[in-house]
Amino acid sequence: MEISGFEKMTLTDYPGSVAAIVFTQGCNFKCPFCHNSNLICFKNGTIDENEILDYLSKRKKMLDGVVITGGEPTMQKDLVSFLNKVKELGLKVKLDTNGVKPEVLKKIIELNLIDYIAMDIKSSNNNYSVVSGVSVDLDKISESVKLIKESGLDFEFRTTVVKNYHTLNDLLGICEFVGKDSKYFLQNFESSSRVLDANLKGFTKDELLEMCAKLNEKFPNVKVRGI
Ligand code: SF4
Numbered sequence: 001m002e003i004s005g006f007e008k009m010t011l012t013d014y015p016g017s018v019a020a021i022v023f024t025q026g027c028n029f030k031c032p033f034c035h036n037s038n039l040i041c042f043k044n045g046t047i048d049e050n051e052i053l054d055y056l057s058k059r060k061k062m063l064d065g066v067v068i069t070g071g072e073p074t075m076q077k078d079l080v081s082f083l084n085k086v087k088e089l090g091l092k093v094k095l096d097t098n099g100v101k102p103e104v105l106k107k108i109i110e111l112n113l114i115d116y117i118a119m120d121i122k123s124s125n126n127n128y129s130v131v132s133g134v135s136v137d138l139d140k141i142s143e144s145v146k147l148i149k150e151s152g153l154d155f156e157f158r159t160t161v162v163k164n165y166h167t168l169n170d171l172l173g174i175c176e177f178v179g180k181d182s183k184y185f186l187q188n189f190e191s192s193s194r195v196l197d198a199n200l201k202g203f204t205k206d207e208l209l210e211m212c213a214k215l216n217e218k219f220p221n222v223k224v225r226g227i
Pocket residue numbers: 027028029030031033034035036037039040070071072098120
């Protein structure tokens with residue numbers, strides 16, 4: 001697999017679990033707010049997957065699982081093979097995805113290769129392609145949402161909310177789309193030198209909490225994460 005980042009341990013990225021994080025190289029979206037913009041380009045990874053598997057094998061007693069993020073992990077040709085190797089170590093897997101490859105999600109769900117799925121929902125249907133930076137096939141996104149909800153796995157949907165792009169109406173549209181019973185998190189955008197567009201801004205804490213309160217009137221499972 002093409003891997004360009006590895007964090008040996010996180011207590012925050014896999015809910016309830018101690019995990020390592022693997023960052024895959026290459027993404028088919030070009031979100032202007034992407035914090036991992038160095039991982040968007042499709043090219044060879046900088047880290048040998050065997051080094052990572054070796055580390056995981058040595059430290060598996062200290063870890064519950066591995067987060068596979070990116071980039072977009074489902075774009076990797078040998079994702080199934082890598083997940084098999086991680087599962088053979090007895091570790092749980094959380095997959096972060098933009099949901100553009102439902103056929104890959106279906107396969108790894110059927111093969112029992114994942115335990116937790118976190119899918120980014122970029123915006124309401126009308127603004128999806130603008131916020132993703134590319135033209136997006138919304139049928140694929142809908143198919144992934146449906147698959148995830150019916151998978152029987154632990155899952156969450158989440159949106160990085162950017163003041164320049166998201167309105168309350170967009171967030172209401174997303175809530176309708178993912179459904180009332182789904183766990184859905186709003187994550188505020190924070191600027192950094194790595195994002196593609198330096199002019200973007202997040203919401204204030206009060207603005208975000210106010211939007212969440214309005215969403216909670218109809219969608220009680222919406223939460224703000226990270227403030
Ligand atoms: S889908 Fe994720 S990794 Fe890909 S460009 Fe968007 S934020 Fe970055």
